[in-house]
Amino acid sequence: MEKAIHESMNAALRTLEKQAIIANNLANISTIGFKEEFNYFIRNKNSQDINKKYYNFSSGNFIQTERKLDLIVQDNGWLVTKDQNGQEAYTKNGHITINENGKLTIQNHELVLNEGNIKIPHGIDLKILPDGTIKQIQKNRDKIIESQIATLKLVRISNNSLIKKENGLFYNKKKLFNKKIILPHDNSIRIKSETLEASNVNPTKNMIDMISNARQFEMNMKIISICDQNIERANQLFNINN
Structure with missing residues (x-):
């Protein structure tokens, strides 16, 4: 009994x-x-x-936003952010904003860059190319001048190696046991701007x-x-x- x-x-x-x-x-x-x-x-x-725990890593529906700082990461790639402890974490949320310090952020987590360490002045127009290159757009009389200022860090990681924490970000399981592991930038990953990936629930x-x-x-x-x-x-x- x-x-x-x-x-x-x-x-x-x-x-x-x-x-x-x-x-x-x-x-x-x-x-x-x-x-x-x-x-x-x-x-x-x-x-x-x-x-x-396990996760459904299939893509959600794509939403066209026509906003230059919105993006999706293709080819099973991930955006890299810093959590509150400065540790690298991964996300599929491509809704990028600029905080009061001129840093690119997602949900208040600073984005990690592969190249550059930028501080974006207020009112500057940006666009992000398919390879993650960030360009500043300036209008000079009748000319439009584009200049490269940074590159997003994009990584590829096996789904089996990912674990999610309470902050909603994903982490590399191996890195939790070996702090020295840092995933390299993957040049083959492509992004698509002015688009967001919805939840796949x-x-x-x-x-x-x-x-x-x-x-x-x-x-x-x-x-x-x-x-x-x-x-x-x-x-x-x-x-x-x-």
Whole structure:
């Protein structure tokens, strides 16, 4: 009886963890570049359940924005940013803004450049070429002068090597154990400007999974309740016989 309660409680806790991930997916339906998350449980040698996460890295729909600092990274490439600790992290969110210090940022994280260390003055027009080259556009009378000022760092990394943290950025699993690992810039990666990649969350599937998990949770709670009732009845019979 106690084993049934224990197993049902563990199953209910696992279901709640799945619900939390599904809720996070649904909350990020409109988040640019968001990748759908899933989880599963494996049992180790000590009969403990370990929560494993994996991600859907398929592309979301492309949105035409006509904004020069919006972009998508093609060829399975990633943009590189610095997190709050200065560590390199990766994102598919290509909505670039310029902060008060003249730095290119995505969601308040500074973009890492392969070439250049720029501080962009207010009101300067920029465009980004397919190879990640950033050009400054200036109008001089009847002429338009373009000058290269920096190049975005673009990297390619195996999906199996990526892990996401609570800040929403992806990291190289190997780098978490070896801080010296720095991925090089990949010259073959191309970007497309004036376009953004939408979240790849499938709302219908996630809603169905949420309903299914809710029913599973109710079933586990019912099993626990039945076990409690059976234990109580058994105790009553034991007291009567004594």
